[in-house]
Amino acid sequence: MRAIAAGPLLLFMLLALTPTRMAWAVDPATLSDPVLQARYEVLIHELRCVQCENNSLADSDASIAADLRHQIRDMLAAGKSNQQIKDYLVSRYSEFILFQPAYSWRNAWLWGLPMLLLMLGVGIAVRVIRQRTKMVDNEDDADVIES
């Protein structure tokens, strides 16, 4: 009896915990071409709403986000590439509109610093471990009674 009730309940709970991307879509407008529609869906998730800064264009119901989505649909329909659309928006709103900053020399520190810090950390760790093992070895050599 219990087992029968638990099945659907578990299923319901799992479904409730599955927020799909589509559930957040605030704009019902679609492009007639499914290929363009797919590119549109990707683009609006990669671009930031310029007014409500930590939302993507897909998540925001701000008026400017709706206008920007409209602009992107128009540009897609006009045959622009994803890169052309991004370049256009960056030229107007700065790189801020991209969730992922470009791999440029200007952003080198942004992409490079974590790797540098990681290397520094590994270097320090290796040195410390080597020293500790040396100390333990010396202790072993000098004082056998303790261990």
Place this chain on the structure above:
Amino acid sequence: MSPRFLVPLGVFVLLVIVLIVGLNHSREVGVLQSPLVGHEIPDWELPMLTDPAKSLGSRELKGQWYVLNFWGTWCYACRAEHNTLLQAQHDARVQIIGVDWKDENSADALDWLSRLGNPYTQVVTDKAGNTAIDLGVAAAPESFLVNPQGVIVYKEPGVITPQSWQHEFLARLPPQSSVPATTAGGS
């Protein structure tokens, strides 16, 4: 042993200094510097508020200093800015062009201007918002100061205050403009 013990402390103090300087000297969060400043304003042409059959655009305004001010009757902050603009219009060195942005009904905009006063030499409408996107406008009010060569020399990303009008707009104008706004419009 003892000098090495001070290393983490030194790093910590350095970090605190960096954060304090960063907090005090970085630009306000959310205020974006427009990449268009220093470049020619993208060509724009919009219908006039009073007579949509007529239009005004960047080409007609070449050779003159102008401020392009995006506003809307739905915009609360624009109401706060309005009095500053009413005062600012008295400087003959620069004209203020209003862009009524995303107002569905032109009657609302006309009503707003007749009730509160009209600080603009000309008012155009951008109902679809295409021009606003082309100029990188994110939220009203936003204003651009454009020189006679058509280059954006300054962008105000928010409300113009009497202080910012003085220090960011008037300070960038030539002391004695050869083209007063009142006699402009020859080309």
